[in-house]
Amino acid sequence: MNSEVKTRILIGKPGLDGHDRGGKIIARGLRDAGFEVIYTGLHQTPEQIVNAAIQEDVDGVGLSSLAGAHNHLFSHILKLLQAKGAGDIVVFAGGIIPDDDIPGLMGSGIRMIFHPGTKIEDVVNWVKINVKPRS
Amino acid sequence: MFEEDKMREVLRGKEEWEEKLNKTLARTPQIKERFSTVSDQEINSLYTPEDIRDLDFQGEVGFPGDYPFTRGVQPSMYRGRAWTMRMFSGFGSPADTNKRYHYLLSQGQTGLSVAFHMPTLMGYDSDSPLAMGEVGKCGVAIDTLRDMEILFDGIPLDRVTTSMTINPPAAILLAMYIAVAEKQGADKKKIGGTIQNDMLKEFIAQKTFMCPPKPSVRVIVDTIEYCTQEVPKWNTISISGYHIREAGSTAVQELAFTLADGIGYVQAAVERGLDVDSFAPRLSFFFNAHIDFFEEIAKYRAARRIWARTMKDRFKAKDSRSWLLRFHTQTAGCSLTAQQPYNNVVRTAFEALSAVLGGTQSLHTNSLDEVLALPSAESVTIALRTQQIIAEETGVVNAIDPLGGSYFVEALTNKMEQEAMAYINKIDEMGGIIAAIEKGYPQNEIAKAAYHYQQQIDREEKTVVGVNKYVMEENISVETLKIAPDLEEKQIAATKEVKKNRNNDNVRASLDKVRAACKGNENVMPHILDAVREYASLQEICDVFREVFGVYRDPGMF
Numbered sequence: 190m191n192s193e194v195k196t197r198i199l200i201g202k203p204g205l206d207g208h209d210r211g212g213k214i215i216a217r218g219l220r221d222a223g224f225e226v227i228y229t230g231l232h233q234t235p236e237q238i239v240n241a242a243i244q245e246d247v248d249g250v251g252l253s254s255l256a257g258a259h260n261h262l263f264s265h266i267l268k269l270l271q272a273k274g275a276g277d278i279v280v281f282a283g284g285i286i287p288d289d290d291i292p293g294l295m296g297s298g299i300r301m302i303f304h305p306g307t308k309i310e311d312v313v314n315w316v317k318i319n320v321k322p323r324s
Numbered sequence: 325m326f327e328e329d330k331m332r333e334v335l336r337g338k339e340e341w342e343e344k345l346n347k348t349l350a351r352t353p354q355i356k357e358r359f360s361t362v363s364d365q366e367i368n369s370l371y372t373p374e375d376i377r378d379l380d381f382q383g384e385v386g387f388p389g390d391y392p393f394t395r396g397v398q399p400s401m402y403r404g405r406a407w408t409m410r411m412f413s414g415f416g417s418p419a420d421t422n423k424r425y426h427y428l429l430s431q432g433q434t435g436l437s438v439a440f441h442m443p444t445l446m447g448y449d450s451d452s453p454l455a456m457g458e459v460g461k462c463g464v465a466i467d468t469l470r471d472m473e474i475l476f477d478g479i480p481l482d483r484v485t486t487s488m489t490i491n492p493p494a495a496i497l498l499a500m501y502i503a504v505a506e507k508q509g510a511d512k513k514k515i516g517g518t519i520q521n522d523m524l525k526e527f528i529a530q531k532t533f534m535c536p537p538k539p540s541v542r543v544i545v546d547t548i549e550y551c552t553q554e555v556p557k558w559n560t561i562s563i564s565g566y567h568i569r570e571a572g573s574t575a576v577q578e579l580a581f582t583l584a585d586g587i588g589y590v591q592a593a594v595e596r597g598l599d600v601d602s603f604a605p606r607l608s609f610f611f612n613a614h615i616d617f618f619e620e621i622a623k624y625r626a627a628r629r630i631w632a633r634t635m636k637d638r639f640k641a642k643d644s645r646s647w648l649l650r651f652h653t654q655t656a657g658c659s660l661t662a663q664q665p666y667n668n669v670v671r672t673a674f675e676a677l678s679a680v681l682g683g684t685q686s687l688h689t690n691s692l693d694e695v696l697a698l699p700s701a702e703s704v705t706i707a708l709r710t711q712q713i714i715a716e717e718t719g720v721v722n723a724i725d726p727l728g729g730s731y732f733v734e735a736l737t738n739k740m741e742q743e744a745m746a747y748i749n750k751i752d753e754m755g756g757i758i759a760a761i762e763k764g765y766p767q768n769e770i771a772k773a774a775y776h777y778q779q780q781i782d783r784e785e786k787t788v789v790g791v792n793k794y795v796m797e798e799n800i801s802v803e804t805l806k807i808a809p810d811l812e813e814k815q816i817a818a819t820k821e822v823k824k825n826r827n828n829d830n831v832r833a834s835l836d837k838v839r840a841a842c843k844g845n846e847n848v849m850p851h852i853l854d855a856v857r858e859y860a861s862l863q864e865i866c867d868v869f870r871e872v873f874g875v876y877r878d879p880g881m882f
Contacts, residue, residue: 200882205442205458207531210572210658213771213882214778220882230880231531232446234454256442257697257807261457287697287804305662305695306791308782 194322195225197247201238202231203266206256211283211305215251218309219316235262239269242278249320251312252282252299259286260293267298279320283307325379334373345369362616362786363574364776365739371731379734384629388724392632394625394737395725396683397648402721408686409711410487412654414439414464415698416807417815418474421464425479427701433708436479437487437688439463440497445532447493447866450815459812462698467819468861472500473507482510486517487562487652487686492534494521495547496865499853502555518559518608518652521547524585524757528766530567531878534866537758539873541592543848548593550849552603559608561589562652568766569612570658572774575619576740578612580747581757581766583630587748588757590639600639604646611684613675614656620675621727622736624651624682630741630748653679654688660695664790665802668692673710680714681727687711697804764881771882819861826859834858835868842872 200216202209209231220226227245229238242250250270252263263282270276276298283303286294291302300319303312326334360366368375379385386392389399398404411428413436414421425436441463443455449467450459459465466472476486481504490497498519505515523540526533534540548560565582573581586607593603611627613620631649635641655675660668669692676689689707691699699707715721727733754760761767780786787793834855841848855865 205446205448205454205532207526209531209878210570210774214572214775216882217771217775218778226882228880228882230878232878256458257461258442258457265457285695285697288800306788308792309778310782 195223196249196316196320196322197225197227197245198249198251198316198320199227199229199238199242199245199247200251200253201229201233201241201266202253203233203235203238203262204254204256204258205232206254206258207231208255208284209253211255212251212253214309215253215283215312218313222313222317224316235265235269238266239273239275242270243273243275247278248323249279249281249316251316252280253284254282254286255284257285259284260290263294263299264297271298277323281315281319283312325381326373326377331373331377338372338374341370361575361619362614362777363576363619363773364780365574365576365619371735373731375731375735376738379738384738385728385734391636391644391647393628393648395728397628397650397685401683401724402680402715403724406715406721407680407684408435408485409433409708410435410437410652410686410688411704411708412437412439412489412688413704414441415462415805416460416464416811418464418466418471420460422475422477422479424701428704428708429479429484431705431708432712435485435487435686438475438489440488440490441465444493444862445490447534447863447869449819449861449863450812451819452863457812459815460807465815466497466500466862467815468822468859469500469503469856470818470822470859472497472504476504480510481505481508482514487520488517489520491520491523491526491530491532492540492869493862493866494519495543495849495852496856496862498547498551498558499849499856502853503857512555514557515555516557518562519547520564520610521561522564522585524588524761525564525567525582527761527876528568528581528585529571529573529770530564533876533878535869535873536876537761539869541589541758543869544589545593545596545598546847546849548589548603548606549596549598550847551606552598556606558606560603560606562608562610563589564610566610566612566654568770569614569656571770572658572777573770574773575614575616575623576743577747577766577769577773579623579627579630579740580744580751582609582611583627583634583744584748584751584757584760584766586631587634587638590635591756594639600635600641601643601646604635604639604641605643605648609649609651611651611653611679612656613653613679615659615671615675617674617678618733618736619740620678621682622733622740624679624684625725625733625737626741626744627651628683629737630744650685652686652688653682653684655679655690657690657694660690660692661788661790662695662800664796664798665692665696665800667790668695669706669710672707673714676710677714677718677720680720683725693802693804696800696802698807700803700805702803764879767881822859823861830858831855831860831864834860835864838865839868839872842868
């Protein structure tokens with residue numbers, strides 16, 4: 190990835206949830222794998238995450254949620270990205286997401302949901318394959 | 325501890341054993357090169373009297389209930405009374421949670437522990453736009469005193485003790501609790517319980533923060549000062565390592581940063597002019613029980629010894645109750661796995677056992693499904709039964725501190741004390757814990773440790789059964805608790821109703837007094853109590869805090 194344009198990833202923590210261990214580990218893992226990583230910090234509204242994604246011109250957004258508000262927050266973020274003409278940004282997610290909620294989230298445009306226990310490497314490989322610099 | 329000639333015998337014996345060991349290892353090598361704890365602390369293959377040769381029994385181990393309390397805070401420990409079985413619980417509406425509390429009390433639970441939903445934890449009402457999608461999801465929604473009245477309906481507050489996991493708005497929830505107790509006719513001098521009220525670890529680890537560190541600590545000292553005079557049986561703060569560990573720290577970091585936070589609070593209260601012995605007996609602690617059995621036991625023993633020495637020598641406390649480190653324990657949520665979730669029952673049982681062998685005063689055992697969702701009533705019952713089996717079947721409570729004197733446990737206790745003190749000294753050199761937090765020091769140490777541990781799991785240097793070893797194809801089917809989809813709407817409607825029907829002039833006047841107290845030096849607690857009695861909402865009071873003290877933003881380091 191050295192001579193190419195680096196793929197840019199935003200790791201976002203939407204909502205009031207304070208569990209940032211997983212999101213920060215993934216941010217470090219992606220950075221160590223050569224991605225350009227922006228971490229929003231905690232307690233971001235969907236609007237703040239979408240604005241940051243567009244301003245930072247990222248190629249992918251990883252969302253983390255462990256406090257149960259994922260259905261509302263994730264789908265709101267996807268709608269806002271669409272509305273702002275950034276629907277081509279690849280959105281993936283991780284955290285505590287019950288199985289029953291996954292079909293709905295995938296249907297709303299989340300490309301991948303990682304469960305607790307996923308290896309850093311598996312996330313990195315998925316991002317390498319599925320997120321490319323947007324032209 | 326040992327006579328010279330006896331020690332020479334031990335050393336000779338050890339040499340002989342080592343020779344035999346080396347021959348054995350030449351034929352069959354160890355299954356791995358290096359053995360270490362879950363915190364990656366290296367452990368020797370054998371411990372002997374040599375490892376504790378300098379141990380001073382009276383000065384460092386001693387007797388339960390005696391300084392430095394390595395062996396426990398009470399002379400009788402669990403022969404006098406078992407630890408308090410306190411299951412953290414809260415979900416949905418106040419009425420839903422009230423029903424769960426009545427159930428838990430009927431099943432032999434001995435104290436309550438309230439889990440609030442995210443908006444309450446962060447100082448927002450259910451009708452705030454920031455609360456959308458979060459109402460009742462990971463705890464109970466409390467917006468006004470009305471919700472608190474429903475939450476404790478039919479529960480006599482002068483007879484149960486209640487722990488409330490609440491931080492930025494701790495003073496407000498305490499005020500609501502006092503107001504409910506008053507309405508029940510209970511004397512506030514008699515009610516007992518705990519508010520977590522530990523903001524320093526929020527900046528370090530749990531990350532439910534509202535105002536910056538300095539004003540946050542000021543409000544905490546207000547609650548300490550108020551309770552010392554008015555609610556003398558209340559534990560004013562639960563200085564917490566639990567979340568530090570859950571964020572990925574090592575056991576030593578959990579120990580060190582928690583006690584450094586404790587030192588920070590004592591320092592702040594002393595600087596306010598409070599006599600250390602007036603408030604120190606009401607400080608309590610909260611630790612994690614992680615999966616590495618002996619490391620955890622050593623951690624609790626070291627914690628008691630460090631705190632006793634700190635209070636006596638550093639803060640010159642004279643009352644022996646000020647030297648006691650009393651603590652609650654929760655088994656490690658982060659050690660549980662979504663994969664093969666029934667294994668979590670076993671993990672939790674071992675973790676709970678370490679807390680008991682380490683001398684905890686109260687215990688929450690996690691339910692097997694907590695990694696998937698909020699626990700169901702059935703899984704909470706198994707978790708509670710786990711404690712009852714430890715207390716009443718296993719016999720581990722028969723002797724006090726049964727591992728005291730173990731060469732290994734005593735050596736590990738000493739080592740953890742030394743390593744924790746090195747951190748505490750470093751934090752002192754940085755200008756204290758608030759300065760260290762402002763520099764991001766503990767936050768970064770924890771993030772490094774968390775990343776290191778995850779890499780060890782990924783490289784399979786550490787085993788997590790069902791995750792990186794003994795993996796099975798499975799369809800995880802555990803019946804989990806679902807929050808009714810219309811709960812948010814109903815809670816918002818109920819709160820709007822309260823806000824409409826109260827005397828809004830009185831509410832405004834009471835909030836003005838809270839504002840004036842925040843701006844000046846007056847203790848905020850009596851004014852908050854007046855405001856909640858008028859049904860001022862949690863957010864309305866927190867908005868005053870935010871207006872006067874400012875808002876803390878996550879620096880977003882990773």
